Amino acid sequence: MRTTAQRAALLAAGLPLLIAASPSPSPSPSPSPSVSSGPSVAGTAKPVTDAGTSFLTAIALGSGQSADVAASTGDYLYWAFGAAEGQTTTVDVTVTLPPSADRHGPQSWSVELFDGLRRRQSCTSGPQDATAETAAGTLALRCSLRQIRSWAEPWSGDPLPGTYYVRLTAGQVPQNDLGLAARVQLRLTSKGGAGNAQPEDGELRAPLVPPVNAGSPAAAAAPAATATAAPSDRAVAPVEEETHWYSAPFQGRNTRWFWTLGGGILAALAGVLGYCLTRHPRHPRRAPGGPGAAL
Structure with a gap:
């Protein structure tokens, strides 16, 4: 029969072996980055690599979406986008021109915006038309559409909610440069919303001319005139x-x-x-021959 001292000695000798033989806990796996399969966030959508050649074949673009298209000099390029009430859309275009060694003169490019009725809309800012010299490598264009309104007069061309078209053309190009390879990068940027739109009754959100404190005395008044002037807190009596x-x-x-x-x-x-x-005046008729005529 083993004594208590012997049992303690055996336990002390076997404890290190048990610790070494016990399986070590496996390290927790690091979280792998999850791949999102949902729709892309606005502004990070995949760029469009194609363009239409007419209004009917225009390629649709979303808000914040860009287009990177390989085109030929002289082609008409069309894109379409939707605009809602209160929005202001800006179109930025960068044209990478053919190599200068292949060109024979300056090139003029133009970007235009049309509404759903094919009416040309005016741009509020940006170089809508630009000309690149023979040595230039790129050309930048911009067109900012006016704010979309919820109503308009029949005679006006105000932009209304709906579909709008972007047309990019090369206006003045030497004949020998037609057909040269070019690259077009286009991006749409929209800001504002229904809260920024004008109300239906046409009232202004803010006055066009701020108030100028009408009735206040001039700041640079002469001292003599100030001394003889009536106190400003008294109202002028109306003239009877x-x-x-x-x-x-x-x-x-x-x-x-x-x-x-x-x-x-x-x-x-x-x-x-x-x-x-x-x-x-009426005169009585007299008989022929008069009163003294012979019978």
Whole structure:
């Protein structure tokens, strides 16, 4: 039978072996980055690599989406985008021109915006038309559309909510440069919303001209004039209108009757005067030969 001392010695000798043989806890795996399979966030969508050649074949773009298209010099490029009430859309275009060694002169490019009725919309800012010299490598264009309104007069061309078209063209290009390879990068940027739109009744959100404290004295008034001026806290007494003896009958409710009576009298006098001027006197006819004629 083992004594207590022997059991303690055996336990002390076997404890290190048990610790070494016990499995060590496996390290927790680091969280792997999750791959999002949902839709891309606005502004980070995949760029469009194609463009239309007419209004009917225009390629649709989303807000904040860009386009990177390989094109030929002289082609008409069309894109379409939607604009809501209160928004202001800006189109930025960067054209990478063909190598300068292949060009024969300057090139002029233009970007235009059209509404759903094919009406050309004016740009509020940015170089809508630009010309690149022969040595230039890129050309930058910009067009900011006016704020989209919820209503417009029939005679006006105000932009309304709906579809808008972007057209990029090369206006003045040497004949020998037509067909050269070029690259177009376009980006749409929209800001604002329905809260920034004008109300239906057409009232202004803020005055066009801020108030200038009407009625306040001028800051650079002369000292002498300031000393003799009346205190500003006293209101100026209104000037009484000058009255005459004939003022009372022609004021208030009696005015209508007096004008009516006077107009009737003047009309009667004018009729009598006209009759007297136009009436011809009537003379009795005399018998042939007169009263002393022989029988």
